[in-house]
Amino acid sequence: MLDIQLLRNDLESVAKRLVEERAYVLDVAHFQALEHERKSIQTRTQELQAKRNQTSKQIGLAKGKGEDVSAIMAEVADLGDELKAAETRLVAVQDQLNDILMGIPNLPHESVPAGKSEEDNVEVRRVGTPRRFDFSVRDHVDVGEGLAQLDFATGSKLSGARFTVLKGPLARLHRALSQFMLDVHTGEHGYTELYVPYLVNADSMRGTGQLPKFEADLFSVQKNENEKLYLIPTAEVPVTNMARDEILPLESLPQKFVAHTPCFRSEAGSYGKDTRGMIRQHQFDKVELVQVVHPSKSYEALEELTGCAEAILQKLELPYRVMALCGGDMGFSAAKTYDLEVWLPAQNTYREISSCSNFEAFQARRMQARFRNEKGRPELAHTLNGSGLAVGRTLVAILENYQRADGGVDIPAALQAYMGGKKFIQRPSS
Template sequence: MHDIRLIRDNPQAFDTALARKGLEPHAATITALDEARRALTTRQQEVQARRNDLSKQVGQAKAAKDEDRAQALMTEVASLKAELETLTLSQGAADEALRDALAALPNLPADDVPEGKDEDDNQLVHMRGTLPDFTFEPQEHDAFAPALGLDFETGALLAGARFTLVRGHAARLARALGQFMLDTLTSEHGYEEVNPPLLVRDDAMFGTGQLPKFAEDLFRTTDGRWLIPTAEVSLTNIVREQILPAEVLPLRFTALTPCFRSEAGAAGRDTRGYIRQHQFDKVEMVSITAPEASEAEHERMTAAAEGILHALGLPFRRMKLCAGDMGFSAARTYDLEVWLPGQGRYREISSCSTCTDFQARRMNARYRNADGKPAFVHTLNGSGLAVGRTLVAVLENYQQEDGSVAVPTALQPYLRGLNKLEPA
């Protein structure tokens, strides 16, 4: 959510920032709604003040036994009361109209975010790791992973397209990956492990920006709750409606959860394999910081995700997303893209974003700053990592010519020393 005062004070700058995300100007509409709301507030105050004054005069007239004047004043007081009731209804509608207009607009890009419309305009920050050198033609995971336990056919039979039954070696490897990620983030990077609800209310989805814009991309239950598309929703909303002591910041949370996405806008994309699923596991990172600390926290969070890729021996690159390719709540986003030799290209495996105070305003999440006054916190989130895509990356980068897969050294303790997965 945006600070209406910033739009009011500098509408041109607001529209210029929206244009960087490919949006039409909205400042004039927002300020008109704001002016109408403020005019109603002013009129309410005037009517209430007049009513209070007349009420005193009624008492004075009655004390003076001037019944005619008292009756005339009481009639006017009643008229003002009726007007106040009408104004209150109008004020509520005006508040809601302004809130809805603001809620529909994305966060503004940070000044250092590159210009651009889509992924072709994203900026390479750095590349890490060495691409594997195969003595054979590497395959995509869906060609050899079924023999290791990625059962696409049974998953589709049970639940439909974009569901996979993971069994045997693949299930063990996925469990090892999730555990390794959690252990790394908690023991090396100071994240607190959380086991959050997978079902949340409307307010939680609104707080992190999934609602109202992305309702069609979500799964809703019959009792009106939502299946989380990412643990970001549950973890970030831990601080909703709170005023935190400054000394507890930063807060860092992590969770390994299933995630559920309808992928309504992704028809025809990655219909094969395990890249884009309706249900998948992901380790999420969330940080809650004071505003002055969020820049450094963004770098810290992204480096934590990179450290996991480095430990797994997976080549990757960091991309800074352009303004037109960023998510709704993000002010700046780094995508980590892992090399998939079967596809011969890099694919996103983690997205780390700073949302500044955008989500905090939607959640009313604040802290007491140095002068003791409440101020909005900054929120950040990132994948550390997407387990399914990391599983695919391990399978493709460590595949052997005979269909087996070497186990990265970092994962072998989680598999009781097993160093190779053999096809069934």
């Protein structure tokens, strides 16, 4: 959520930036009309409230002295109706303003490249060299099914399309990956490990920006007649929302958390995309990094956090590149985003495996996540998060990059300790 003061004071230029940098059209005239109405109604409401309070006090005093109060009572007889009408209207107007505000995307940081789509993203650096294969490369589906350890048919039997069953060593490799990532981030990067709920309430989804705009992307369950719970699409939601409605002590910043959770996404609107394989699933595991930081440190923190995610790829010796997303390709809440893209030889391209973003105060303002600043005043914190990494896609990358001519898959050196010393995976002999 943008600061409403920014819109009040500088509506035209904010609207201009939203169109140019985020392709978002703000109805300036409508907003202005609402804001104008809000101002006059709020003033009127508060006047009426003051009058009511004053009069009620007088009645109390007069009654205490045993005086007749019918004259004063008559004076406020019709005040109640007018006040109620004003209050109702005020709430309605504020709701409308709030709806607009909740639907406006974040403004990009000045360092974000201009652009409308993926095409305009800028490559920041490229690390590692894609391996040369002296045999014809298979994609992860062929490799995994060839090993009889990756089973899409059974996944769809159990749950439908976009669900997968892993078996044997490959299932273990999947587990090994998340253990490895957690160990690196807690042991080497100073993140505190968390275990968090996978079902969260609507307030939490609003806090990080999934609601109200992206309900279609979420799975939900009915908790009871009145309440829904949502399956988390990323650990970002529960972890970041821990700071919701808090005023954190200055010395507690920066807060750095890592959590391994499953993630659930309905993938509405991407029906034709990545239907083959486990690139795009309804359920996948992710190790997520989250930071809550002092506003003056958030861009430093974005570089640090991105580096932590990169460290995993480096340790796994997977070639990747870092992309600075352009304004048009960034997520709704982000002020700046780096995507890490891992090399997938079968697709002969780099594919997203991590997304690291600084949200500045956008999420913090929605969820009232604050800290007590140097002057002792509450101030909105900045929040960041990034995948470190998406476990399923990392597994895909290993299957493709570490495949062997005989159909087996070598296990990256960094993971061998997590695999009981095994150096490769092959098809069971029987």
